[in-house]
Amino acid sequence: MNTELEYVAVPAADLERIRCNDHDDFGNPIVPLTSGGGEPLRCCLTIAPAGDRIALVSHRPMTAGGPYAEVGPVFVHLSDCGGPASDSYPADFRDRRSVLRPYDASGQMLDGVLAAAGTAEVELKQLFDDPAVDTVQVRNVIAGCWNFTVRRQA
Ligand SMILES: [Zn+2]
Known part of the structure; x- marks a missing residue:
């Protein structure tokens, strides 16, 4: 898929x-x-x-x-930066370890993944093979803070 x-x-x-x-x-x-x-x-x-x-x-x-x-x-x-410059996986985040936290369409959390540096894109594609996964939040490993949300293109 x-x-x-x-x-x-x-x-x-x-x-x-x-x-x-x-x-x-x-x-x-x-x-x-x-x-x-x-x-x-x-x-x-x-x-x-x-x-x-x-x-x-x-x-x-x-x-x-x-x-x-x-x-x-x-x-x-602090001021308008124009937003993300590209539609692809944010390059600056590629080599960071990340927590990938999936949610279904009603916002219930599903089983997540700890992605090693450089593997998040592959792990994301595998998560989205499950039709129950609606969005995935990419988060920092230590602090747990949200970095960005991933969803299927409409
Ligand atoms: Zn900015």
Whole structure:
């Protein structure tokens, strides 16, 4: 089964609202930071170079809602960066170990995978071979923070 996948960052409309409000959707004020280099940015799915202007905000990546719809911290650019530059697996995240956490269409968690560095794309395709899998969240191994969501292209 050859499934075309889509890699979903924080939606542009959410970022615009957060930047405009000067606080995130959970009431946390936007505190401007200067990147030390290495922060995973969920606006454009890149790893920040040192010196970029960024902020740490709360985001709820799951749109289905329900008990598994966690809210967590994400680094984003302080101003509009134009979003992800490509449709393919975010290159800066390829060589990172990742937790792949699948969910069904109602937002219930299914069995996940710990992907070794460089294997996440193969592991993702295998997860999506299961028709019950609707989305997969790619998360950091240690902190568990959400990096981006993967779904089948419509
Ligand atoms: Zn960005």
